[in-house]
Amino acid sequence: MSIAVFAVxxxxxxxxxxxxxxxxxxxxxxxxRRGTTHLPGKAASSLTADIRNTSVKPTYVGREKCGExxxxxxxxxxxxxxASTFAEVSKTDLPDAFDKQTFDGGDAYGVYTYSKDDAGNLxxxxxxxxxxxxxxxxxxxxxxxxxxxILTLTRAADGVTEGIExxxxxxxxxxxxxxVGHGEKQPTRDLERFGDITRGExxxxxxxxxxxxATLTEGRIENLVANVNCEKCHGPGSxxxxxxxxxxxxxxxxxxxxxxxxxxxxxLCGDCHRLPRSVTKQELRDYPDTLxxxxxxxxxxxxxxxxxxxxxxxxxxxxxxxxxxxxxHEQHIQNCIQCHDANESTHTLCPVSPTTNCIECHMPxxxxxxxxxxxDHWIRIHRE
Ligand code: HEC
Ligand code: HEC
Ligand code: HEC
Ligand code: HEC
Ligand code: HEC
Ligand code: HEC
Ligand code: HEC
Numbered sequence: 554m555s556i557a558v559f560a561v562x563x564x565x566x567x568x569x570x571x572x573x574x575x576x577x578x579x580x581x582x583x584x585x586r587r588g589t590t591h592l593p594g595k596a597a598s599s600l601t602a603d604i605r606n607t608s609v610k611p612t613y614v615g616r617e618k619c620g621e622x623x624x625x626x627x628x629x630x631x632x633x634x635x636a637s638t639f640a641e642v643s644k645t646d647l648p649d650a651f652d653k654q655t656f657d658g659g660d661a662y663g664v665y666t667y668s669k670d671d672a673g674n675l676x677x678x679x680x681x682x683x684x685x686x687x688x689x690x691x692x693x694x695x696x697x698x699x700x701x702x703i704l705t706l707t708r709a710a711d712g713v714t715e716g717i718e719x720x721x722x723x724x725x726x727x728x729x730x731x732x733v734g735h736g737e738k739q740p741t742r743d744l745e746r747f748g749d750i751t752r753g754e755x756x757x758x759x760x761x762x763x764x765x766x767a768t769l770t771e772g773r774i775e776n777l778v779a780n781v782n783c784e785k786c787h788g789p790g791s792x793x794x795x796x797x798x799x800x801x802x803x804x805x806x807x808x809x810x811x812x813x814x815x816x817x818x819x820x821l822c823g824d825c826h827r828l829p830r831s832v833t834k835q836e837l838r839d840y841p842d843t844l845x846x847x848x849x850x851x852x853x854x855x856x857x858x859x860x861x862x863x864x865x866x867x868x869x870x871x872x873x874x875x876x877x878x879x880x881x882h883e884q885h886i887q888n889c890i891q892c893h894d895a896n897e898s899t900h901t902l903c904p905v906s907p908t909t910n911c912i913e914c915h916m917p918x919x920x921x922x923x924x925x926x927x928x929d930h931w932i933r934i935h936r937e
Contacts, residue, residue: 609792611788611789611790611791611792611793612789612791613765613766613778613784613789613790613791614784614789614790614791614794615778615782615784616630616636616782616783616784618790618794619783619784619790619794622797626783626874627783629872629874629875629876629879630782630783630874632876632879633874633875633876634696634698634876634878635780635781635782635785636780636781636782637696637697637780638694638695638696638763638780638781639692639693639694639760639763639764639779639780640692640693640779641691641692641693642674642675642690642691642692642693642703643672643673643674643675645693645701646727647675647690647693647701647703647723648669648673648674648675649669650723650727650729651667651669651675651677651690651723651729652667652668652669652675653667653668653669654666654667654729655667656721656729658720658721658731658746661739661740661746662679662720662740662746663679663680663681663682663746664679664680665677665678665679665720665721665747666678666679666680667690668687674689675689675690676688676689676690677690677719677721677747679746679747682743682746684743684744685744688705688717688747689705690703690705690719691703691704691705691706692704692705692706692774693723694759694763695722695763697723697725698725698878699724699725699925699926700722700723700724700725700732700733700923700925701722701723702718702719702722702732702733703718703719703721703722703748704716704717704718704719704759704760705717705719705747705748706756706769706772706773706774707744707772708771708772708773709752709772712771713752713753714752714753714756714757714769714770714771714772714773715750715751715752715756715772716750716751716752716755716756716759716760717744717745717747717748717749717750718732718748718749718750718751718759719732719747719748720732720735720738720746720747720748720749722923724923724924730923731922731923732748732749733921733922733923733925734749734922735748735749736922756769757769760774762781762824762825763779763780763781764777764778764779764780764781764785765778765779765780765781765782765784765785766778766784766785767779781825786807786808786821786873787806787807787808788806788807790806792806793806793807815863815864815865815866818866818867818868819849819853819866819867822849822867822873823849826847826848826849826867827846827847827849827850828847828849828850828853829849829850829853831847831850832844832847832850837850840931842919842921843921845919845921845927845928845929845930845931846921846927848867848927848928848930849867849930850930850931851929851930851931851932852865852867852930852931852932854931855930855931855932855933856932856933857892857932861892869888869891870885870888882912885911885912886908886909886910886911886912889911889912889915890908893907893911895907895908912928914935915932915933915934915935916928916929916930916932917929917935
């Protein structure tokens with residue numbers, strides 16, 4: 554079976570699993586045009602493996618290795634949210650933030666009590682739940698810029714790995730609050746009083762989007778390379794490193810090859826940031842505020858994209874290595890003006906404000922639950 558066919562089959566399975574579930578993360582069934590991505594744990598590498606077509610199977614070398622030769626990308630990436638979006642709770646400041654705190658999860662849930670043990674591990678208990686009496690807080694997802702949400706893995710009775718997304722998250726300034734999307738839930742069993750439970754592929758997908766590589770098995774993570782590192786997007790790099798060590802002009806490696814185009818990039822970023830096929834048709838029609846979390850969905854319906862021969866992509870405005878939080882207001886405006894330029898007659902100019910504040914009016918901030926903010930990537934004229 555070719556890699557591509559295998560990818561499509563597995564991706565199909567993922568979407569089916571997701572569709573059947575009732576969790577907020579609903580994925581619709583639009584077919585994948587290219588069929589190369591969306592394989593949990595293998596998407597980026599299968600995309601790039603097609604391009605390289607080498608007989609040696611490359612392995613992961615880690616971002617430190619890439620940094621030896623690509624210093625600037627390495628240093629920029631180090632302060633990007635991608636580089637700190639998955640951590641063991643015990644290796645963060647979360648045990649101190651939660652220790653001895655209580656949080657009322659609501660009538661059907663109860664009051665959580667958190668405690669840190671001598672080894673620095675954090676756990677949570679509910680007064681009338683005996684099994685488990687103490688649930689460890691294992692992994693923190695999210696860089697903390699908006700939120701960090703806790704994930705605990707368990708092995709269900711049938712052997713399937715389950716993920717518990719805790720009902721309480723940590724927001725900026727060590728504030729504890731309800732996890733986004735949890736307010737309206739009802740627990741159906743004791744374990745679920747700690748948070749939302751996902752199974753199998755769905756749990757795999759959660760870990761997939763926040764790590765470079767990880768295998769879930771028997772309620773544990775194996776082969777973990779945390780965070781969205783170089784090799785998540787570029788594919789495992791051992792062959793490239795070997796070739797670069799013996800030549801100043803190594804053969805093309807992932808992006809940069811002739812096969813890499815706008816569509817490849819949209820598929821790459823959209824694999825995690827979500828494409829239209831990841832949301833329901835009704836959401837696509839209504840475009841509720843929550844859809845602004847999914848930047849590709851907005852960008853793809855913008856006139857800027859549709860009317861520019863579909864040449865607009867994420868990296869038209871974002872260097873994939875540079876955090877958006879490190880970019881000046883002025884640079885964002887320049888990103889618009891590269892097309893909407895008064896010196897060129899090819900594009901329309903703004904009759905209201907041709908040189909300033911584009912973002913405020915055409916990509917406004919949308920505030921969501923718990924004060925989390927997104928910018929509406931459906932670039933358009935907002936008339937109030
Ligand atoms: C493997 C999944 C994955 C892929 C692929 C991915 N991202 Fe992300 N991205 C994330 C996650 C997870 C976060 C949240 C980081 C955090 O915890 O704050 C994020 C955050 C971001 C942010 C905001 C944080 C910051 O510091 O700027 C930008 C901008 C961004 N991604 C752009 C991109 C672009 C552009 C691409 C494609 C070149 C891309 N991402 C591909 C998962 C991914
Ligand atoms: C399809 C890929 C995908 C899946 C599945 C996914 N995430 Fe994310 N997650 C992202 C991306 C992309 C972002 C960045 C959002 C942004 O800033 O635009 C993100 C952001 C976050 C954040 C930062 C706060 C926020 O809301 O922006 C947290 C916390 C988080 N995810 C936790 C989780 C947990 C826990 C799971 C599984 C139960 C999960 N995610 C599943 C892609 C994913
Ligand atoms: C979120 C996905 C993503 C991550 C993570 C990522 N890259 Fe990239 N990288 C890209 C994309 C997309 C391009 C092509 C950009 C373009 O078209 O201009 C690229 C281009 C490059 C290039 C060639 C152009 C340049 O900027 O010099 C190098 C070298 C590179 N990346 C190295 C790295 C290294 C080293 C890391 C880790 C420290 C890394 N990348 C992490 C997506 C990523
Ligand atoms: C021994 C030095 C060395 C190491 C280590 C190294 N590279 Fe490179 N890389 C190069 C050279 C040399 C080039 C070609 C010249 C250039 O584009 O800078 C290159 C080119 C690239 C390109 C441009 C795309 C292309 O096909 O030309 C990307 C992307 C890239 N490297 C990513 C990475 C990543 C990711 C890692 C870690 C897995 C890595 N490199 C490790 C030396 C290295
Ligand atoms: C890749 C080129 C490109 C970039 C970058 C770009 N645009 Fe556009 N935009 C276009 C094109 C093409 C149109 C269609 C009208 C025209 O030809 O100018 C358009 C249309 C628009 C419209 C009219 C939308 C409508 O529905 O009538 C607005 C508003 C706009 N752009 C704002 C922006 C802002 C703000 C930015 C920066 C955040 C931006 N654009 C970046 C190419 C671009
Ligand atoms: C026309 C320019 C433009 C394009 C194209 C663009 N972005 Fe953005 N993006 C922005 C601006 C402007 C911000 C807000 C910057 C700030 O914080 O002030 C932003 C913010 C973000 C953030 C931080 C969360 C948020 O929504 O505020 C993420 C993640 C992100 N973009 C991802 C993407 C992805 C993925 C793509 C490709 C599908 C993309 N962007 C395409 C201009 C763009
Ligand atoms: C104060 C809010 C505001 C700011 C700031 C602003 N715009 Fe606009 N823009 C508008 C409004 C309102 C319209 C619709 C005007 C009309 O149709 O009468 C518009 C129209 C446009 C159009 C469509 C023009 C056409 O003829 O169809 C483009 C393109 C555009 N703006 C780009 C930009 C860019 C690029 C910037 C930043 C350099 C920017 N705008 C700054 C409010 C703003």
